[in-house]
Amino acid sequence: MDDKAVLRARNLSKRYLAVQALAEVNLDIQAGEVHALLGSNGAGKSTLVKILTGAITPDTGEVLLNGQRIPPGNPKAALEAGISCIYQESNLVPALSVLDNIMLGRQPTRGPGLLDRTAQRVFVRSLLARNGLLLDLDTPVQALPTGQQKEVEIAKALSLKARVILMDEPTAWLSQVEVETLFRAIRNLTREGVGVLYISHVLDEIFTIADRVTVLRDGKVHLAAPIGQINKGALVQAMLGRQLSAETDQWQHELHPSSAGPVALECRNLSKAGLFENINLSVHRGEIVCITGLVGAKRSELVRTLFGAERADQGEVFIHGQAVILRRPQDAIDRGLGFVPEDRRRDGLFMSLSVNHNLALASLNPLTRLGLVSGRLLNGLGQKQVARLGIVPPRLETPVRNLSGGNQQKVLVGRWLASGANIIILDEPTVGIDVGAKADIYQLLRHLAAEGAAILIVSSDMEEVMTIADRILVMAQGRLVGNFLKGQASQAEILRAAGGELA
Numbered sequence: 427m428d429d430k431a432v433l434r435a436r437n438l439s440k441r442y443l444a445v446q447a448l449a450e451v452n453l454d455i456q457a458g459e460v461h462a463l464l465g466s467n468g469a470g471k472s473t474l475v476k477i478l479t480g481a482i483t484p485d486t487g488e489v490l491l492n493g494q495r496i497p498p499g500n501p502k503a504a505l506e507a508g509i510s511c512i513y514q515e516s517n518l519v520p521a522l523s524v525l526d527n528i529m530l531g532r533q534p535t536r537g538p539g540l541l542d543r544t545a546q547r548v549f550v551r552s553l554l555a556r557n558g559l560l561l562d563l564d565t566p567v568q569a570l571p572t573g574q575q576k577e578v579e580i581a582k583a584l585s586l587k588a589r590v591i592l593m594d595e596p597t598a599w600l601s602q603v604e605v606e607t608l609f610r611a612i613r614n615l616t617r618e619g620v621g622v623l624y625i626s627h628v629l630d631e632i633f634t635i636a637d638r639v640t641v642l643r644d645g646k647v648h649l650a651a652p653i654g655q656i657n658k659g660a661l662v663q664a665m666l667g668r669q670l671s672a673e674t675d676q677w678q679h680e681l682h683p684s685s686a687g688p689v690a691l692e693c694r695n696l697s698k699a700g701l702f703e704n705i706n707l708s709v710h711r712g713e714i715v716c717i718t719g720l721v722g723a724k725r726s727e728l729v730r731t732l733f734g735a736e737r738a739d740q741g742e743v744f745i746h747g748q749a750v751i752l753r754r755p756q757d758a759i760d761r762g763l764g765f766v767p768e769d770r771r772r773d774g775l776f777m778s779l780s781v782n783h784n785l786a787l788a789s790l791n792p793l794t795r796l797g798l799v800s801g802r803l804l805n806g807l808g809q810k811q812v813a814r815l816g817i818v819p820p821r822l823e824t825p826v827r828n829l830s831g832g833n834q835q836k837v838l839v840g841r842w843l844a845s846g847a848n849i850i851i852l853d854e855p856t857v858g859i860d861v862g863a864k865a866d867i868y869q870l871l872r873h874l875a876a877e878g879a880a881i882l883i884v885s886s887d888m889e890e891v892m893t894i895a896d897r898i899l900v901m902a903q904g905r906l907v908g909n910f911l912k913g914q915a916s917q918a919e920i921l922r923a924a925g926g927e928l929a
Contacts, residue, residue, distance in 0.1 A: 432457040432621045433478070433509070433590045438487035440473050440645075447473040448484070449645045455590055455621040460612060462632045462653070463625045465642035466665050466862045467830030471625055474642070475592055478623075479511050480504035491589065510583035511592040514858065515771075516575055518582075520568035524561050525550055528582045553584055558614040573604025577611055584620075591615065592623045597631060598858040599769065601721035602886070609635050627860040629658050630889075641665055666862045686896070687711030689747065690880035691763075691849050693732060696741030701727045702904035705741070709849070714871060714881040716895035718888065719924045723901040725884045726768060729851050732882075733765040734758040745849070759788060764842025766835065768853040768884075774838050775826050782808035782822035784837050788845035811840035815870060832863025839870065850874065853884045868894050888917050900924050 431454040440448045448470045455461045465471045476482045478489055483499030490496065491507045518527045526533075528550050534542040547563060554561055559577050567575055576596055583591050593612075597605045612622055612635060624636060632639060633653060641649040641664040649656070649664035692708040702724045709715045717725045730736045732743060734752035743750055745761045752758050755765070767773035775784055785808050786793060793803045808822040815836040817829075826837055835855060842850055852871075856864045871894060875881055885891050891898055898915070900908030900923040908915070908923035915923075 430456040430458075432492060432619075433623075434490045435474070435478065436488050436490070438474065438477055438484045438489075440477065440482065440484050446645050448477070451487070451642070451645070451647055453640055453647075453650075455623055456638075457589070457619045457621055458616045459637040460616060460622045460624050460635050462636035462639040463623055463642070464627075464629075464632065464639060464661060464665055466860045467832060468644075469642040469665070470645040471642055473645075475511065475594060475623075475625070478504070478592060479509060505586060508587055508589035509592070510586055510588035510590070512576065512579045512583065512594065512596060514595040514598050516579070518567045518575060518578060521566060523564050523566055524570070524578055524581075525563040527567050527578055528553075528585050530582075532585070550581070550585070554581060557581070557584060557611070557618065559611060571601075571604060573600050573607050576600070576604075576608055580611055580615070584615075588620065590621045590623065592625070594625045595627070595858050596624070597626065597628065603721060605631070627858065627864075629661055629861065632661070633658070643667060662861055665860070686713040687878060690745070691732065691882065692744040694742045694744070696728075696731065696738050696743065698727065698731060698736065698738050702731075702901075705906055707899060707906065709880040709882050711848070711878045711880050712875050713896050714875050714883065714894055715897045715899060716883045716885050716891045717899045717901055718885055718891050718920065719901035721886075722903065723924070724904040725901050726853055728901070729765070729853055729882065729884055732758070733763055733851055735765070759845065759847070762847050763849045763851065764788070764839075764845065764847035766838045766842075766850070766852040766855060768857065770831075770834055770838055775834060777827040778825060780823050781812065781817065781826055781829070781837055784826050785811050785840050785844055788841050788847075807844050811844050814843070815840050816866065830863060831859045832866055835859065835863075835867060836870065839874075843874075848878065849880045849882070851882045851884075854886065855883060856885075856887065856890060864890070888920065891920070892917060 433455040435451060435453040438448050438451045451474060463471055477484050480496065480499055480501040480503060488495055491509060494507070496507050497503045519530065522530070525546060529546050534545040536542045550563060559581055561574060561577060561581065567578060570578070580591070596608060600608065615622060626632060636653045638652050639656065639661070640647060641661060643665060649660065687710055689708045690711045694706055696705040697703045705728060719725055727736060731738050734755045734757050737753065743752055745763070750757065750761060771777060782804060786804055789807060790799060793799050793807065805822060812820045812822065817833050817836050817840070826834055829837065839850065856867055859867065871881055896912055898910045898920060899906055900920055902924055908920065910920065
């Protein structure tokens with residue numbers, strides 16, 4: 427047992443009916459270290475975090491902070507002991523200022539009903555300065571970029587005297603610049619002796635920021651080691667029980683453009699003031715085209731325009747060779763386009779609705795009889811897509827919020843397949859998805875392309891781009907600055923183009 431451990435979890439087990447969510451899990455987090463926690467969806471990470479924060483009670487085992495046992499199933503006790511959690515979904519109040527979010531519920535007073543705003547500001551300014559956080563106290567949180575919102579949550583945790591901070595997918599929606607800023611904040615935390623449990627699906631991040639790593643699979647610890655003693659292959663093996671090299675090698679050697687079909691989607695001289703200018707691109711049937719670039723390249727704005735969610739100022743869009751005017755998304759949907767947005771939870775899915783209803787949302791007309799949706803037709807559509815896409819669990823009535831990120835993404839793709847779409851646009855399709863689920867998504871997209879679908883992807887993940895794309899388009903500052911076939915350019919050449927320099 428390590429004497430430097432600030433938090434110790436011992437022999438934690440939790441069962442839900444027939445499912446063993448955790449089995450005899452041991453975890454130490456040392457003062458001043460970043461300890462990465464990895465595992466595929468369903469591995470037990472969320473259950474472990476809920477036990478550590480007191481949200482649920484383990485069947486067996488205990489959690490100790492600085493040697494003191496924390497009462498199980500008691501969030502208040504865990505928080506007061508010094509355990510805080512920064513979740514993937516923000517817990518901040520958007521309309522309140524940075525200052526008020528950090529001090530919410532704990533504002534100092536000068537007497538009954540009188541807040542001591544001066545004392546608040548002095549305390550928070552000192553806190554931010556000690557930890558290298560540069561935040562304007564009076565700015566409403568909703569006006570901050572996502573990366574700075576994460577910094578506000580870190581400051582809030584520190585104001586609660588946190589000794590251990592759990593971070594659940596903290597970079598899921600951040601730009602690369604914001605990721606680097608967050609990493610600086612994390613390093614400042616560890617210099618102050620705070621222990622960080624860092625949960626992520628992005629393996630490159632683990633090797634950048636973590637000191638040690640623990641991997642869960644099927645509720646059990648399958649690997650626990652210093653980060654310097656392992657490689658990416660060992661992590662994947664521990665997470666999945668298998669290697670992905672054979673699968674990715676197969677994708678990387680499939681060169682589809684030579685056998686691609688006719689042009690399915692095309693734009694000519696497409697421009698929108700202040701966003702993008704003179705964009706010319708095409709996607710063939712049977713082809714996967716990836717658009718990559720740095721933050722601010724306006725890739726998302728471009729694909730939203732191609733889907734009719736934004737209006738271009740000039741230029742033309744062609745679908746299957748026919749010029750079209752896209753005034754709204756329905757115009758694109760009617761012509762066989764589907765769109766999977768970057769934030770699937772906010773912009774794509776209805777989280778409280780079932781898998782079945784989410785799958786059917788773009789296909790209600792053919793399911794309607796005498797003004798009512800036919801339950802028989804609805805279930806038939808759902809069963810077909812669940813089987814086709816391998817959605818897990820395969821229960822149509824399951825609320826989509828209960829699915830893993832990878833299966834939520836499959837539901838969105840299935841919605842468009844059910845509608846008959848044969849041109850699919852996906853914006854950052856694997857953000858927040860583990861490596862096993864990524865492999866499933868890649869395989870699905872390859873199968874769709876092989877069936878003749880045209881696939882257009884926006885991705886900031888260079889490894890993903892090099893793996894899945896038949897053709898790579900590079901955008902910089904609203905312009906297309908590179909167009910490469912698979913194998914024509916290295917990552918370095920693509921990154922140079924993304925910086926505005928033609929490769």
